[in-house]
Amino acid sequence: MKTLSIVVPCYNEQESIPLFYPAVDKVVKQMDVNVEYWFINDGSSDKTLAEMERLHDDHPKQVHFVSFSRNFGKEAALYAGLQASTGDYVVVMDVDLQDPPSMLPTMFNSLESGEYDCVGTRRVDRKGEKKFKSFLSSQFYHVINKISDTEIIPGARDYRMMTRQMVNAVLSVAEYDRFSKGIFSWVGFKTKYLDYHNIERVAGDTDWSVWKLTKYAVDGIMSFSDAPLSLAIWIGLFLSIVSFLGLLFIIIRHFISPGASAFGWSSLACITLFIGSIQLVFTGVVGKYVGKTYMQSKHRPIYIAKIKK
The missing domain is CATH 3.90.550.10 (Spore Coat Polysaccharide Biosynthesis Protein SpsA; Chain A)
Structure with a gap:
């Protein structure tokens, strides 16, 4: 039996x-x-x-x-x-x-x-x-x-x-x-x-x-996907491209329209805050994975x- x-x-x-x-x-x-x-x-x-x-x-x-x-x-x-x-x-x-x-x-x-x-x-x-x-x-x-x-x-x-x-x-x-x-x-x-x-x-x-x-x-x-890490890479790449295109636009506009405004400190502050926030979020994602590895490496009992x- x-x-x-x-x-x-x-x-x-x-x-x-x-x-x-x-x-x-x-x-x-x-x-x-x-x-x-x-x-x-x-x-x-x-x-x-x-x-x-x-x-x-x-x-x-x-x-x-x-x-x-x-x-x-x-x-x-x-x-x-x-x-x-x-x-x-x-x-x-x-x-x-x-x-x-x-x-x-x-x-x-x-x-x-x-x-x-x-x-x-x-x-x-x-x-x-x-x-x-x-x-x-x-x-x-x-x-x-x-x-x-x-x-x-x-x-x-x-x-x-x-x-x-x-x-x-x-x-x-x-x-x-x-x-x-x-x-x-x-x-x-x-x-x-x-x-x-x-x-x-x-x-x-x-x-x-x-x-x-x-x-x-x-x-x-x-535990069963590394997709958040991949997402961090792609969003970082996307923001890098957007930032480069924005910089290129400002340079071209400067030569085409001398004295053109760069939209002031408020726009610059918003952009800096946005990019900084994204970096902090995905630093947290990476930290979470590192933390799991750290806890596993201690070999504590379950x-x-x-x-x-």
């Missing part, structure tokens, strides 16, 4: 954990599989750890958890769960039950057929979410697929079931700044996607604000575990 590892990253989810376990366990019991749960406490400030300990005490053979020394982020929690898992198949799920447990048997059977290495999920709509957040999300997928060689499936969730071979491949990508959606695609392997409609959280509030999503999107773009049971 195969073993299925269920990886569940958690951050301030004390209300969701007691609802998640029975909902998933009810489905798993109908499957011909052994199961282990790996809950990852990402430095929660509420009673999330206490809920994990209670579940572990009630089901010591099935339920395990890792508790971080501080908040390292969902990407680190996901990596820790994959690293701790021992199953033949590994599935990543959100604890808020927005990832429907009813899909687990279909995912498992698809992998058992041997035709696929991974079965992922994607939302076909974002009903219940704020329209502005949905708009930003759709634009992110549009942009990153235009500038990156790695295809990121629009609407794809972290909710996916993978073979042990694929999990080992994902773990071998030991990047400090991780973008799992990109890594799942980059490692390859044959993947099947199941569509479903958006489901609202069963409890609690999401920690993903527009600012955090924007920062996550920027990190994703810079997470630090305080408790593991």
Whole structure:
């Protein structure tokens, strides 16, 4: 009998954990599989750890958890769960039950057929979410697929079931700044996607604000594309040509119309400010890439575990 590892990253989810376990366990019991749960406490400030300990005490053979020394982020929690898992198949799920447990048997059977290495999920709509957040999300997928060689499936969730071979491949990508959606695609392997409609959280509030999503999107773009650097080069080249043509125009006009005005200090100040701003923006872009290289070169651990049971 195969073993299925269920990886569940958690951050301030004390209300969701007691609802998640029975909902998933009810489905798993109908499957011909052994199961282990790996809950990852990402430095929660509420009673999330206490809920994990209670579940572990009630089901010591099935339920395990890792508790971080501080908040390292969902990407680190996901990596820790994959690293701790021992199953033949590994599935990543959100604890808020927005990832429907009813899909687990279909995912498992698809992998058992041997035709696929991974079965992922994607939302076909974002009903219940704020329209502005949905708009930003759709634009992110549009942009990153235009500038990156790695295809990121629009609407794809972290909710996916993978073979042990694929999990080992994902773990071998030991990047400090991780973008799992990109890594799942980059490692390859044959993947099947199941569509479903958006489901609202069963409890609690999401920690993903527009600012955090924007920062996550920027990190994703810079992890899987050097297009911002290329953009800096082309804009710099364009401004150089415009500046040269402007200088040429002023020189020619001076000989054609002696005493012609150069438009004064205000125009010169605006041009200087414009070019200086562009330089600062793209110096920041280059600095961002250098910063990522710097952080990677330190070889810091992706997470630090305080408790593991």
